[in-house]
Amino acid sequence: MTDSHGFAPQGTTGLPLYCVERTGFDAWRQLQVSELGSWVDAHAFTAVSGSVLLLPGNGGIAGAVLGIGDPLDPFSYAHAPFALPPGDWALATELDEGALNALHLGWGLGAYKFTRYKVPLRAPARLVAGSIDAETLEVMAACTRVRDLVNTPAEDMGPDQLEQACCELAEAHGARIEVVSGEDLLGQNYPAIYAVGRASHRAPRLITVHWGDADAPKLTLVGKGVCFDTGGLDIKAADGMRNMKKDMGGAAHAIALAGLVMARKLPVRLTLLVAAVENAIGPMSYRPGDVVNTRLGVSVEIDNTDAEGRVVLCDALARGAEDKPALLVDFATLTGAARIALGPDLPALYSNDESVAADWLEASGEQRDPVWRMPLWRPYLRYLVSNVADIANGGPSRMAGSITAALYLERFVPTTQPWAHLDVYSWNDTDRPGKPAGGEAQGLRAAWAMLKQRFA
Numbered sequence: 001m002t003d004s005h006g007f008a009p010q011g012t013t014g015l016p017l018y019c020v021e022r023t024g025f026d027a028w029r030q031l032q033v034s035e036l037g038s039w040v041d042a043h044a045f046t047a048v049s050g051s052v053l054l055l056p057g058n059g060g061i062a063g064a065v066l067g068i069g070d071p072l073d074p075f076s077y078a079h080a081p082f083a084l085p086p087g088d089w090a091l092a093t094e095l096d097e098g099a100l101n102a103l104h105l106g107w108g109l110g111a112y113k114f115t116r117y118k119v120p121l122r123a124p125a126r127l128v129a130g131s132i133d134a135e136t137l138e139v140m141a142a143c144t145r146v147r148d149l150v151n152t153p154a155e156d157m158g159p160d161q162l163e164q165a166c167c168e169l170a171e172a173h174g175a176r177i178e179v180v181s182g183e184d185l186l187g188q189n190y191p192a193i194y195a196v197g198r199a200s201h202r203a204p205r206l207i208t209v210h211w212g213d214a215d216a217p218k219l220t221l222v223g224k225g226v227c228f229d230t231g232g233l234d235i236k237a238a239d240g241m242r243n244m245k246k247d248m249g250g251a252a253h254a255i256a257l258a259g260l261v262m263a264r265k266l267p268v269r270l271t272l273l274v275a276a277v278e279n280a281i282g283p284m285s286y287r288p289g290d291v292v293n294t295r296l297g298v299s300v301e302i303d304n305t306d307a308e309g310r311v312v313l314c315d316a317l318a319r320g321a322e323d324k325p326a327l328l329v330d331f332a333t334l335t336g337a338a339r340i341a342l343g344p345d346l347p348a349l350y351s352n353d354e355s356v357a358a359d360w361l362e363a364s365g366e367q368r369d370p371v372w373r374m375p376l377w378r379p380y381l382r383y384l385v386s387n388v389a390d391i392a393n394g395g396p397s398r399m400a401g402s403i404t405a406a407l408y409l410e411r412f413v414p415t416t417q418p419w420a421h422l423d424v425y426s427w428n429d430t431d432r433p434g435k436p437a438g439g440e441a442q443g444l445r446a447a448w449a450m451l452k453q454r455f456a
């Protein structure tokens with residue numbers, strides 16, 4: 001599904017490519033021969049981040065200068081594959097290891113095109129990269145896995161296909177997979193997952209992948225896998241429903257991160273839990289005002305059927321907490337309120353553990369993969385009070401929507417259980433260099449760095 005032709009084979013000869021920061025441009029300019037310097041001056045080129053200048057030669061193009069910003073930010077380089085003409089390019093600037101890894105990752109992400117249904121108009125420029133760090137390649141694969149899963153329309157990425165993606169991942173890494181689907185969810189005490197997904201012709205399910213040594217520290221990853229969200233009987237307007245194939249973006253992140261954990265052989269006992277459903281409309285739809293039971297025994301009044309993600313997650317989180325892992329992490333495209341508060345590029349991070357939050361934020365800065373911590377402001381639980389059940393999945397107020405959603409999830413996590421929740425958009429609304437419109441991995445690289453720091 002992915003066009004990965006961003007790198008040329010080893011031994012390929014490429015045109016020279018100079019990666020120059022704005023602050024180092026004057027020094028680079030002074031080293032150039034007068035004719036080339038005049039060419040640069042004529043174009044008023046100053047190596048601002050995201051810029052490219054082609055250099056002339058007797059045979060046409062003799063090379064190029066790439067203006068970069070932060071040399072450790074992969075997206076400083078991600079404009080290159082489509083800003084440069086197609087062909088092979090060889091780095092002519094000395095970069096340290098961190099910057100070189102960032103270049104490779106940014107080039108790979110910048111060369112990405114989702115090609116399952118449409119042939120790209122042009123190929124990306126290729127980088128003569130030589131030997132690429134193995135971890136960089138695996139992080140790149142994880143990011144593109146998220147993009148591919150989210151970009152695939154719901155017709156081809158329903159609960160069955162999400163299960164298949166988990167099966168392929170488990171088979172690749174020698175993991176064990178279990179699936180509970182349809183009415184078996186009731187028999188095995190996952191009533192909330194069943195309630196949300198029962199209206200669809202595609203059976204709801206809980207997918208579980210187990211990997212790692214039994215005596216290793218336990219790590220549990222949970223993903224919201226709502227493969228399409230109509231809103232249920234509280235149906236979304238057309239604009240709100242248009243991109244709801246991305247509502248399984250949390251599951252895509254959890255699957256991709258689990259793949260990284262296994263590929264890099266992080267010394268943990270991993271459990272991946274994906275609650276895969278379609279929030280459809282039909283005679284079996286759950287209704288506003290219904291009271292739904294949950295695995296934990298907490299009753300939930302359904303204020304709004306469009307707040308379904310938290311309903312399926314509460315069963316998955318309760319199951320994940322039963323193993324008492326050293327860390328429980330969930331990913332979910334949970335609220336529009338998080339986007340109103342932070343915009344599309346900043347996932348909202350919640351945690352009941354200060355060290356987990358601090359580690360994730362530190363990794364976010366180091367990896368140039370932003371997340372923003374939000375408060376679990378427990379007085380806002382008043383917005384989830386129900387007169388007929390233990391808790392409601394929403395309420396009449398539009399205040400603090402992302403916070404109240406996180407508080408709802410926290411209700412299903414033991415107070416002693418270290419837990420973090422990432423409310424992630426998983427999407428680029430518009431085309432930007434290295435960030436094509438469509439599915440996007442957000443906070444994933446930071447999450448991986450955080451897990452390495454805690455468990456490696």
